[in-house]
Amino acid sequence: MENQKRSFCCVNTQKGLEIAAAWLGPRELASLALTCRAMTKCVAELTERRVADVAQGLERWSVPVCNQFDSCRYPWFVYTPFCLLSTSRSSSSSFHSWGNESSSSSSSSKESLVDNNVSCDGMSSSLDLNGEEEEGKEQQLLLEEEEEEEEEERPLLVMECGGACSCSSNMCGFRVTQQGLAVGVAVVRKQNTGWGLHATQLISKGSFVCEYAGELLTTREAQQRQKVYDIVEEAGNELKLLHKKKRRRCGSALLVLREFLPSKQACVRLNIDATRVGNVARFINHACDGGNLLPCLVRAAGSLIPKLAFFARRDISEGEELTYSYGSGYAGAIASKKSQSCFCGTSCCTGMLPSDIT
């Protein structure tokens, strides 16, 4: 298939040169031919590098791509291991415009956002120190505790050391989500769900997998972008219908993250768009049964903005697809105008993907 594409590209280049021959002199034509050949080589090399490592060398290990299903390449996006401010953000926007859920409660919720006085002592209460039992895994989640609270669907909040702590960022065991992707994964294409993220190693229960990295947007920006994604998707679908091709989703990856007060009232809303700038988490698909990943809010001491991190809900075997529930109460994809069918294949599948229509 790849050879076929390369020869198609060469034929096109040859045709282009034949057409150009009518307009250009022999010297100009020779230099154009050289440029074309160099560009073809460059594109081939770039494609090879993209397939060899989605993370482009920015993670501790490479993330290969596997597509044995069709000839589709994974969507182009800029890789970032961590969240970034939106590139389209105006400089006058303040942090607080990122998403307080209600304008009336703005002052109190702003205060609750800024939590700079968290000490290392406080952190151990929300984390399980497995160091005594298993060497090398200093920080794991107390999953048993989470299971007990599952009925309430309360988000798990993890506190980590950060800029406000005096500990060393390399040595501290309370910074597990701060080093990027923590396990071996591959991006794999499947028939109904498109690209997905699969484990390439055994991941033990409670281990940190990765964070959901992307551009941080204001709610207004997020809503505007989602409208554009919907239009693009609709146009793409119409084109495919016209050419009698199978529908293929554009796979926007805009996620709404909510932090709740103990009263269960949402106080912070973050919009993370991994569609154009993101990390491997943009490939994680939904599963109605909750999947094998547990999304958690992580707050680092001294950092104003919480992040969404995924931990293994149970032992995950090599080759298994990584999934979580988009409708887990505080992390969900922003709604498309049209509802999307779910193909998670679990016994409790509702048939539709959960979405956030706000």
Ligand SMILES: C[S@@+](CC[C@H](N)C(=O)[O-])C[C@H]1O[C@@H](n2cnc3c(N)ncnc32)[C@H](O)[C@@H]1O
């Ligand atoms: C964050 S992206 C996940 C990666 C995506 N599969 C891709 O190919 O880029 C979310 C999109 O994946 C698709 N998706 C995720 N989970 C799915 C599921 N269980 N069934 C069908 N489509 C799913 C939907 O199109 C959704 O809008």
